[in-house]
Amino acid sequence: MPANPKSPKPLIRVEKRGGKEVTVIINLHTYGSARLEKIAGDLKKSCGCGGTVKNGAIEIQGNKTDTVKDYLMKNILALILILFMVSCKSPSVNINEPNTQPYDYGELALLNLNFNSQTYSPWEGQYTADGVNFSYTDTGAYEGSYCGKFKIGAGGDLWTSPNNGSQTARSELQLMRTAPAGTEIYYSWYIKIDSSYTESNDWQVIGQFHDQPDPALGETWSNYPAHSPPLAYKYKNGNLIISVYSWDINGVMDIASVPLSKGVWHRIKTRVFWSTENTGFVEAWLDGTAIESGTGLTRYTARNCFNNAGNYIKIGLYRSNSITTEGIVYYDNIKSGLTSESVD
Numbered sequence: 001m002p003a004n005p006k007s008p009k010p011l012i013r014v015e016k017r018g019g020k021e022v023t024v025i026i027n028l029h030t031y032g033s034a035r036l037e038k039i040a041g042d043l044k045k046s047c048g049c050g051g052t053v054k055n056g057a058i059e060i061q062g063n064k065t066d067t068v069k070d071y072l073m074k075n076i077l078a079l080i081l082i083l084f085m086v087s088c089k090s091p092s093v094n095i096n097e098p099n100t101q102p103y104d105y106g107e108l109a110l111l112n113l114n115f116n117s118q119t120y121s122p123w124e125g126q127y128t129a130d131g132v133n134f135s136y137t138d139t140g141a142y143e144g145s146y147c148g149k150f151k152i153g154a155g156g157d158l159w160t161s162p163n164n165g166s167q168t169a170r171s172e173l174q175l176m177r178t179a180p181a182g183t184e185i186y187y188s189w190y191i192k193i194d195s196s197y198t199e200s201n202d203w204q205v206i207g208q209f210h211d212q213p214d215p216a217l218g219e220t221w222s223n224y225p226a227h228s229p230p231l232a233y234k235y236k237n238g239n240l241i242i243s244v245y246s247w248d249i250n251g252v253m254d255i256a257s258v259p260l261s262k263g264v265w266h267r268i269k270t271r272v273f274w275s276t277e278n279t280g281f282v283e284a285w286l287d288g289t290a291i292e293s294g295t296g297l298t299r300y301t302a303r304n305c306f307n308n309a310g311n312y313i314k315i316g317l318y319r320s321n322s323i324t325t326e327g328i329v330y331y332d333n334i335k336s337g338l339t340s341e342s343v344d
Contacts, residue, residue: 028056056337110178112335115147120148127172128316148331158321184271187272189315190265205232208231211311231245232252235260242300266286266287276303278301278303
């Protein structure tokens with residue numbers, strides 16, 4: 001059963017579920033459901049325990065990393081495993097460098113936020129605590145009773161960073177560990193631009209994946225240089241613009257633009273393989289239709305991580321300080337998963 005050369009690198013990690021350990025194998029979903037079930041069945045026999053296939057990942061009861069690794073090496077010849085042992089702090093093994101231990105960046109965080117409970121925990125807010133720049137509104141939610149309302153007021157409404165004192169026009173929520181390097185993830189959310197939103201020729205970001213320091217390299221927020229986001233969703237004059245950071249030009253590059261009408265809900269779905277190499281890719285859909293570049297391409301392939309720590313998601317509104325009119329956007333039903341079906 002040879003590996004697909006275009007498949008993302010499989011990951012093995014140990015998670016704790018209700019106090020019990022579970023071995024989870026992700027990034028094998030490109031083999032299809034039938035092969036996944038076959039692999040899961042073989043692993044259950046080899047490990048002598050129960051297991052299942054869930055959302056494109058294989059889950060085996062207990063800490064069975066050695067048995068799983070041996071099976072995959074024997075049966076999937078072109079496989080390169082990156083082992084992240086999290087939560088239980090078990091020893092990690094890199095099969096290509098058996099005497100080294102990869103840095104533990106923590107467990108992947110999957111998105112599941114709909115605002116109906118009127119809370120956004122465990123997300124963190126920037127300029128969201130006062131109930132003015134961010135609020136829960138029961139008027140016109142896409143699904144359920146409430147949606148999230150992000151507002152930047154008129155006349156120079158700026159947020160002051162507690163870290164460096166910089167002032168920026170933003171109202172955002174963020175969640176870490178949502179876009180780690182070496183993983184393929186699907187993202188989906190619903191967004192609405194307020195019908196009274198005033199157009200501007202300056203930049204306006206309505207969602208982004210931002211980079212972060214790599215602690216394995218001794219980087220911290222205090223010594224980490226500022227970068228433009230590796231992937232951003234911008235709004236400008238009635239259009240949704242997909243923007244990336246390009247290492248070829250060392251700057252931001254808009255790769256696609258499609259009309260985005262105000263006053264109605266739109267679904268944005270994205271498939272990304274996050275990578276520090278040129279194997280990374282981005283695909284996106286608006287309201288179920290693939291977003292194409294000006295040359296008709298639906299997949300942009302290039303590096304999209306500054307380091308092995310990867311990126312994290314930020315939703316809301318972030319725009320040029322020169323825009324002084326009021327701006328409001330709404331978010332609802334934010335999800336991520338390892339398969340397309342898990343976010344549909």
